[in-house]
Amino acid sequence: MYILGISAYYHDSAAALIKDGKVITAAEEERFTRIKHDNSFPSNAIDFCLRYAGITINDVEYIAFYEKPLRKFERIVQTFVETYPFSYIPFWRAIPDWVTNKLAIKSTIRKKLGYKGKILFVPHHEAHAASTFYPSPFNKAAIFTIDGVGEWKTIGLYLGNGSDIIPLKEIHFPNSLGLLYSTFTAFLGFKVNEDEWKVMGLAAYGKPRYYDMISLRKLLK
């Protein structure tokens, strides 16, 4: 059984192909289009995965998308409402993309790939949890996901047991350790969702002069 995983329209669009529970290939769209962090629909990456496996799209049993778009849209609209009237510029920038691409992802997949099978929408943090637990050598493990933000979830605690992932506890937006990291990335003049790794790398060369000022103990209660 083949399952095709897709991420698109956020950053670094990519595709991965799973055969009988094993990842057999994966590719990022930017490698084909030569556009850094390309977020367009990953047609080239999907094409590569299918050619690598020697199959066509009709052989794929399920296509899995990496988040629940409507739940995420709910969070974004609610944030616009809560931060009104200061959210106009983010609203103006984000809404056309949501209307033209993100909310129409199901029809886009069917149209661009000519796919008639089932399309599944996996909650964002559960997708992260699965990607770390299933390829691991452990049969039972605690799983901890820390991300900027998924649909609502920013941190998730799970128990992995065999083929099951059991959600235990979670923290919701706007309380986010990942977004705090991104905020510091932006503060230092780097690009969010692109340059977090630079901050991480440079941190090793710095001295903790501002540790007391930005201590997580003070920031996080």
Add this chain to the structure above:
Amino acid sequence: MCNVRISKGTCKISLENQKMVVNPSNTINNYYSFVDYSIIFYSTTRFHLSTGVNMKKFFKNLKESFKIINFVILLPIYFIGIGLSKILWYFSKLISKESRNGWLESEKLSKKLKNYEEMY
């Protein structure tokens, strides 16, 4: 001399010896750029009006350029729609005691495939 060519999804603008390529669909993906569409709109209009040729093509290009109209639509949606929602949200918050702070208990993951087919 301004020369503009719009093919499907791509707009090529040549200004004397300088060339610029604008891809509207990519522009939307990388956050909507008002300036890019202004350039396309201005350049196409000026070029076609000055030459007075191929009006059919002109209107086709104009339609493409009028994606800028999103701006006109989004402005009232935001200030009226989101504004009214803000008022409703404010009153609902007075009533509701729901809190998003701290650790929350997670819901069990569904084992039904049908639930994963939902976008919500």
